[in-house]
Amino acid sequence: MLFKEDEILTTNIINFAHRGAAGLYPENTMISFARALELGATGIETDVQVTKDGHLILIHDENLHRTAGVAAWVKDLTLEEVKSHEAGSWFHEDYRGEQIPTLEELLELVKSSDTIINLELKNGIVMYPDIEKKVIETVQRYEMSERVIISSFNHYSLVECKKLAPEIRTGILYMEGLYEPWDYAKRIGADALHANKFAVIPELVAAAAEQGVVYHAFTVNEQSEMKALIKAGVAGIITDYPDRLAELL
Incomplete structure (x- = not known):
């Protein structure tokens, strides 16, 4: 499905690959991130947690059971223990061995x-403890502050991030029904609203834009929904299928 020429409002929309190309590859693995970029993603969305020995790893669940088959919590494992388990075969046997x-x-992977x-x-x-500081220090070490957005459902954490690094953008994750969320975003210093797709309508996007706050909608996998959100004026779309969004853009 492609736009007619007069329907295209902008192509300057961030195509965020959700946990990499999670609809096509095992989520939050290096193959998922790399393939997402090959499929046209201009952004990558991922989840950060901390191992027992203080390392930052990329995994959605607090427990390894679903993706690595081990009934253990991230917080209770060292990085070496985490790396001893593969996290690809749950998705498909072709990806056995992914960590x-x-x-x-x-x-x-993306620094260049x-x-x-x-x-x-x-x-x-x-x-x-100190996840905000750990993440920010790592981002700053790679000199990528201008290319990173930190989001969370824990909005206290976003306030802490802004205190530590005002130059790094933050995004408020929420599901639905947040009244005039742009005012709330400005109150806590956030730059973006990372809203569930059902909470994003053109009127809200326009009102937020007037206050300098942008919308990044999640998790959007159908091209009809992508097209509607593009028309609504969102600045980014988070999707399991970056190839589908790339086709529209």
Whole structure:
């Protein structure tokens, strides 16, 4: 499905690959990130947690059971223990041997490109001490502050990030029904609203834009929904299928 010429409002929309190309490859693995870029992603969205020995790893669940087949919590394992388990065969046998990557591995992959990285801090169930400081120091070490957006459902964490590094963008993750969220975003110093796709309508996008706040909608996998959100004026779309969005853009 392609736009007619007069229907295209902008192509300057960030194509965020959700956990990499998670609809096509095992989520939050290096192959998923690399293939997402090949499929046209201009951004990568991933989840950050902290191992027992203080390393930043990219995994959505607080427990390894779903993607690595081990009933153990990230917080209770060292990086070496995490790396001893493969995280690809749950998706398909072709990907057996894929590992849970570190944040450094992802930043190494994209450092020579202009890819935008959206790092979701997973500190709602497990309150990882100093996760904000650890992430920010790593981003700054790679000199990627201008290309990173830190998001979280824990908005206290976003306030802490802004205190530590005002130059790094932050995004408020929320599901639905947040009243005049642009005012809330400005109150806590956030730059973007990372809203569930059902909470994004043109009127809200326009009102937020007037206040200098942009919308990044998640998780959008159908081209009809992508097209509607592009028309609504969002600045970014988070999708499991970056190839589908790239086709529209």
